[in-house]
Amino acid sequence: MARVRLAGITKHYGTTVAVQDFNLEVVEGEFVTLLGPSGCGKTTILRIIAGLVEPTSGQVYFDGVEITHLSSNARNIGFVFQTPALFPHLSIAQNIAFGPSVKGYPQAEIQARVQRLLAMVDLEGYGDRLPAQLSGGQQQRVSLARVLATDPRVLLFDEPLSALDRNLRETLKYHILELQRKTKKTAIYVTHDQSEAFAISDRIVVINAGRIEQIGTQTEIYLQPQSPFVAEFIGANNSLAGQVLEYSPEEARVAAEGFHLRCRSGLPLAPGEPVLVYIRPENIQLLTDGRSASHRNLWEGTVERVVFEGSAAQVHVNVKGRLFKVEVSGAQRLEVMELGKSPIWLGFDEVTLIPQKSPR
Amino acid sequence: MHGLRRLSALSGGLLPSSRLWIVAFLLPAALMAVLFLYYPLIFIVRMSFTEKDTFLSPGGPLYTITNYLDLTGRYAPNILVTIKLAGLATLVDLAFGFPFAYILIRKVRYRDLVRAIMVFPMFGALYIAFGMRFVLLPGGFLTPILQLLGVEGAQVLYGLPSTVFAMAIFTFPFMVMNIGAALSNLDPMLEEAATCLGARPWQTLARVILPLVRSGVIAGCLVCFGWNVGAFAEPLLLGSLEEQRSLAWTLYQRGVVQLDYGLSATMGVVLLALAFSVNYLSLRYSRGGLVE
Amino acid sequence: MNLARLRRHLADLISHAYIWGCLLIFVTPFLALLSYSFEKVGGVSLVNYEYVFGSFMDNLLTSVRVSGAAVLINLLISLPAAYGLVRYRYPAKGFILSALTLPLYTPAAVLGLSLVLTYNFTYKLTTSIWGLVFAMVVGTFPLMVVPIVVALKDLPQVFEEASLSLGATRWQTYWRIVFPLIGPGISAGILLSFVIVFNEYLVTLFVSPPGVTTAPLRVFNLVRTAGLLNTTAALAATLQIISFIAVLIFFRLFGTRYLKGTYLI
Numbered sequence: 001m002a003r004v005r006l007a008g009i010t011k012h013y014g015t016t017v018a019v020q021d022f023n024l025e026v027v028e029g030e031f032v033t034l035l036g037p038s039g040c041g042k043t044t045i046l047r048i049i050a051g052l053v054e055p056t057s058g059q060v061y062f063d064g065v066e067i068t069h070l071s072s073n074a075r076n077i078g079f080v081f082q083t084p085a086l087f088p089h090l091s092i093a094q095n096i097a098f099g100p101s102v103k104g105y106p107q108a109e110i111q112a113r114v115q116r117l118l119a120m121v122d123l124e125g126y127g128d129r130l131p132a133q134l135s136g137g138q139q140q141r142v143s144l145a146r147v148l149a150t151d152p153r154v155l156l157f158d159e160p161l162s163a164l165d166r167n168l169r170e171t172l173k174y175h176i177l178e179l180q181r182k183t184k185k186t187a188i189y190v191t192h193d194q195s196e197a198f199a200i201s202d203r204i205v206v207i208n209a210g211r212i213e214q215i216g217t218q219t220e221i222y223l224q225p226q227s228p229f230v231a232e233f234i235g236a237n238n239s240l241a242g243q244v245l246e247y248s249p250e251e252a253r254v255a256a257e258g259f260h261l262r263c264r265s266g267l268p269l270a271p272g273e274p275v276l277v278y279i280r281p282e283n284i285q286l287l288t289d290g291r292s293a294s295h296r297n298l299w300e301g302t303v304e305r306v307v308f309e310g311s312a313a314q315v316h317v318n319v320k321g322r323l324f325k326v327e328v329s330g331a332q333r334l335e336v337m338e339l340g341k342s343p344i345w346l347g348f349d350e351v352t353l354i355p356q357k358s359p360r
Numbered sequence: 361m362h363g364l365r366r367l368s369a370l371s372g373g374l375l376p377s378s379r380l381w382i383v384a385f386l387l388p389a390a391l392m393a394v395l396f397l398y399y400p401l402i403f404i405v406r407m408s409f410t411e412k413d414t415f416l417s418p419g420g421p422l423y424t425i426t427n428y429l430d431l432t433g434r435y436a437p438n439i440l441v442t443i444k445l446a447g448l449a450t451l452v453d454l455a456f457g458f459p460f461a462y463i464l465i466r467k468v469r470y471r472d473l474v475r476a477i478m479v480f481p482m483f484g485a486l487y488i489a490f491g492m493r494f495v496l497l498p499g500g501f502l503t504p505i506l507q508l509l510g511v512e513g514a515q516v517l518y519g520l521p522s523t524v525f526a527m528a529i530f531t532f533p534f535m536v537m538n539i540g541a542a543l544s545n546l547d548p549m550l551e552e553a554a555t556c557l558g559a560r561p562w563q564t565l566a567r568v569i570l571p572l573v574r575s576g577v578i579a580g581c582l583v584c585f586g587w588n589v590g591a592f593a594e595p596l597l598l599g600s601l602e603e604q605r606s607l608a609w610t611l612y613q614r615g616v617v618q619l620d621y622g623l624s625a626t627m628g629v630v631l632l633a634l635a636f637s638v639n640y641l642s643l644r645y646s647r648g649g650l651v652e
Numbered sequence: 653m654n655l656a657r658l659r660r661h662l663a664d665l666i667s668h669a670y671i672w673g674c675l676l677i678f679v680t681p682f683l684a685l686l687s688y689s690f691e692k693v694g695g696v697s698l699v700n701y702e703y704v705f706g707s708f709m710d711n712l713l714t715s716v717r718v719s720g721a722a723v724l725i726n727l728l729i730s731l732p733a734a735y736g737l738v739r740y741r742y743p744a745k746g747f748i749l750s751a752l753t754l755p756l757y758t759p760a761a762v763l764g765l766s767l768v769l770t771y772n773f774t775y776k777l778t779t780s781i782w783g784l785v786f787a788m789v790v791g792t793f794p795l796m797v798v799p800i801v802v803a804l805k806d807l808p809q810v811f812e813e814a815s816l817s818l819g820a821t822r823w824q825t826y827w828r829i830v831f832p833l834i835g836p837g838i839s840a841g842i843l844l845s846f847v848i849v850f851n852e853y854l855v856t857l858f859v860s861p862p863g864v865t866t867a868p869l870r871v872f873n874l875v876r877t878a879g880l881l882n883t884t885a886a887l888a889a890t891l892q893i894i895s896f897i898a899v900l901i902f903f904r905l906f907g908t909r910y911l912k913g914t915y916l917i
Binding site: 071085089103147150 | 557
Binding site for chain 3: 381382384385386388389390392393395396397399400401403404407415456459460463464467468472474475476477478479480481482483484486487488489490491492493494495497501526529532586589590592593596597607608609611612615616621624625628631632635636639643
C-alpha cells in the first residue's frame with residue numbers, strides 16, 4: 001500500500017509528445033482509472049509508474065520517496081498486462097511462485113502463498129497445469145495471483161480485459177475490484193472503456209493527447225464534464241452551440257441553434273456567454289403526448305429511424321430539421337420498434353452546459 | 361463417355377493432375393541429385409572399403425577395413441583436432457552470438473544494415489583466412505597492439521587461436537540467425553513481467569529467456585558445428601601443423617595429392633557422417649519443415 | 653543528469669558499440685585485403701588492380717562463365733521442382749525436399765572428393781568444364797530451390813485458378829502469372845547461388861579440369877604457393893566487392909524476406 005505521486009511527468013518519443021506535464025496524486029488504497037482513447041498516452045504513464053519507461057522529465061514518488069530512476073525490479077509493483085503474459089514453460093504454481101522465488105523467500109512460505117492465491121482466484125487444483133491448458137479468463141486470473149504473490153505496493157493494470165470476450169470482461173471486472181478491496185492495495189487501472197471505468201473506480205482521470213482533461217468521481221465525470229472532450233468521450237452525443245440568455249441558480253435559459261432550453265446549472269454563467277449544450281441520449285424521454293408532461297423542455301419532432309441494440313434501442317428524432325439521438329431501455333425499447341415516421345415528443349430536464357473557452 | 365472425361369478433367373482441379381506431371385516436374389532435380397550427389401557419395405563409401413588405389417586395378421579392388429582401423433588408430437588425432445576446432449569455434453560463436461542476437465532483436469532499428477554487413481562471411485572462408493593472415497602478419501593491422509602486449513605477429517599467426525577465430529567469423533551469422541529467430545518469437549512482455557515481479561536481469565535471463573530460446577541456441581550450435589567440421593582454408597592458411605591435421609585438408613592431401621583413394625574416401629565418409637548427424641539433429645530442433 | 657539515467661545511457665551505448673564492434677570484426681578480413689590491395693612499395697596506388705583486369709582477367713571471365721551456366725541450369729531444374737513440391741499433395745514430400753537439399757549439409761571437401769573420384773572413374777568428365785558446372789549446380793541447388801518454395805507457398809493458388817478460368821493456357825499462366833508473382837523468390841535464389849558459385853574455391857579445387865582456373869581458385873593457389881601478394885589481395889577484394897554489390901542491389905529491390913530458410917535464415 002502506497003501513495004503514488006506524479007509530478008510534472010513529460011515523455012517525448014523523438015519529436016512526438018506522448019505525455020505532457022502530467023500531475024496526479026493517488027492515495028493509499030485508492031482505485032484510480034486512467035481513461036482515454038487509444039494513443040492518448042495513458043499506457044505510457046502506467047509504464048512510467050512501473051519503471052518500464054523512463055520519463056523525459058518529471059518525478060515519480062512512492063510514499064513521498066522519489067523513485068523516478070529506480071529500475072522496475074526494485075519497485076515492488078504488480079503489473080497486469082493486456083495479455084496474461086504467463087511464462088509458457090512454467091506451471092501455474094511456478095508462475096505464481098516466480099516473484100517470491102526471485103526475491104529469495106523461503107520455500108515453505110512460497111508454497112503457502114501459492115496455495116492461498118490459487119484459492120483467492122478460484123483456481124485450486126490448477127497449480128500443476130501449464131498456461132496453455134487454461135482458458136483466456138483463467139490465465140488472466142493467474143496473472144492477477146502472480147502479481148499479488150509479491151505483495152506489491154501498487155497494482156497497475158494495463159487494459160487487462162481488452163483481450164477477453166464480453167461476458168468474461170463483466171465477471172473479471174468485479175473480480176479485480178473485489179481483490180483490490182480485499183487486499184486494500186493502491187490500484188491504477190488503464191482503459192479506454194468508459195463503462196469499465198465507471199464500474200470499478202474511486203476516481204477517474206480522463207486523458208486526451210497526453211494531458212489530463214478532468215479528474216473526478218464517476219458521478220462528477222458523468223454529470224459535470226468540464227470540457228467538450230470529456231462530454232463527448234463519455235457519450236453525450238447530442239450537442240449544440242449556443243448563448244446564455246438568463247441565469248439564476250435555479251434556472252438558466254439558453255438559446256442554441258434555433259432551440260430554447262431551460263436547465264439547472266451549478267456553474268455561474270453570465271448572460272451572453274457562449275456555451276456548449278450537451279443532452280445525453282439516455283436522459284431524454286420519448287412521449288407520445290407531451291402536453292401533459294412536466295419536463296422543463298418539451299420538443300415535438302418525428303421519428304426518423306429506430307436502431308435496436310438488444311438491451312437498448314436508439315431512436316433518431318428529427319426536431320426542426322436536426323437529428324437528436326434518444327436511448328430507450330426497458331419495455332419501451334420494444335414499443336418503439338413499432339414506431340413509423342410518426343410525430344413524437346422529447347422531454348428532458350438534465351442538460352450539461354460547458355462554457356466555451358475563447359479560441360486558443 | 362467423352363463428355364464424362366471432359367467433366368473429370370475440369371473437376372480434377374486446375375493443376376495438371378496426372379502423376380506423370382509430378383514426376384516430370386521433379387525428374388530433372390532428382391536426376392541431378394542422383395547423378396552428382398548420391399551416386400558419388402555411395403561411390404566413396406564403397407571406395408572407403410578398398411585398399412589404397414586398388415579400386416581400379418586390373419585385378420579388381422581389394423576389399424578391406426584397414427582404412428577404418430587406420431582412421432581410428434593412426435589418424436584418431438586428426439578426427440579429434442577436427443572436432444576440437446569446430447567445437448571451440450562454436451563456443452566462440454555462442455559466447456559472442458547470444459548477446460549480439462539479443463541486442464539486434466531488442467534494441468537495434470538498423471537491422472537491415474546489420475544483415476547486409478553480415479553477408480561478408482558468406483562469401484567464403486577463403487577470404488576470411490586470407491584477410492586474417494594480412495591482419496596478423498608482422499606489419500599488419502594488429503602489429504602495434506600485439507607489440508604492446510609483447511607478442512610477435514608471426515607467433516600468433518600459425519596456431520589455434522587464429523584458426524578458431526577465422527572459423528568463428530565464418531559461422532557467426534548462423535548462430536545469430538538461429539538465436540535471433542527464437543528471440544523474435546519471444547514476447548518482450550514476458551521479460552517485462554519478470555522484471556516487474558522483481559527479477560534482476562540475470563534472473564530474467566536464466567529463468568525466462570534461456571529456457572524459452574533453448575531450442576534456437578541448440579540449433580545454432582549444431583549448425584555452426586556442422587559447417588565447421590568441414591573447415592578447409594582456415595586450418596590450412598592460419599593453423600600450425602597441428603591444426604592442419606583437420607580432416608578436410610588431410611583428405612585432400614591423401615586423395616588428390618598422394619592418390620591414396622581408400623583412406624581419403626574413408627575420411628570423407630567420417631566427415632560426412634559427422635556433418636549429417638549434427639545437421640539432422642539441428643533440423644529436429646529448428647521449427648518445422650518447409651513443405652508439409 | 654543523474655546517475656541512474658547515466659547508467660542506462662551507458663548500457664545502451666555499450667550495446668550498440670558491441671554490435672558495431674562485431675560488425676567491424678566481420679569486415680576486418682575484407683578491409684585488410686582492401687588496404688593491402690592498394691599498397692605498393694613506397695605508397696598507395698591502384699597498380700595492383702591492373703593485374704586484376706590484366707593477367708587475372710581470364711580467371712574472372714572463367715568464373716563469370718561457370719557461374720552463369722551453373723545458375724541458369726540450376727534455375728531450369730529448380731523452378732519445376734519447387735512447383736512440384738509445393739502445389740501437389742503426395743506422400744513423403746518432406747522427405748523428398750530433404751533429399752534434394754542434402755548438398756547444403758555436405759561438407760564441400762567431401763562433395764569435391766566424391767565428385768572427382770566419380771568423374772575420374774565413372775563419368776570421364778575430368779577434362780570437361782561441364783563437370784565443374786554440374787558440381788556447382790548440385791552444390792547450390794538448395795539455395796535456389798528453397799527461396800522459390802517459400803515464395804510459392806506464400807502465393808495463394810487462387811491467382812492461377814483465376815487465370816485458368818479466364819481462358820489462359822497452363823503455359824500462359826506460368827509465364828504471365830506465376831513467374832512474375834514469385835519473382836522476388838526467384839531473384840533471391842539466383843542471388844544466393846550466384847554469390848556462392850562465384851566465390852567457390854573448394855569443390856573447384858577438386859574438380860576443375862586442367863587449364864581451367866576460376867578467380868577464387870586462383871586466389872587460393874596464389875596464397876598457397878606465392879604467399880601474401882598485394883595483387884592477390886586486389887583480386888580477392890574485387891570478388892568480394894562484386895558479390896557485395898549484388899547483395900546490396902538485391903536488398904534494395906526485395907528486402908530480406910526471401911532469404912529466409914537459407915544461409916541467412
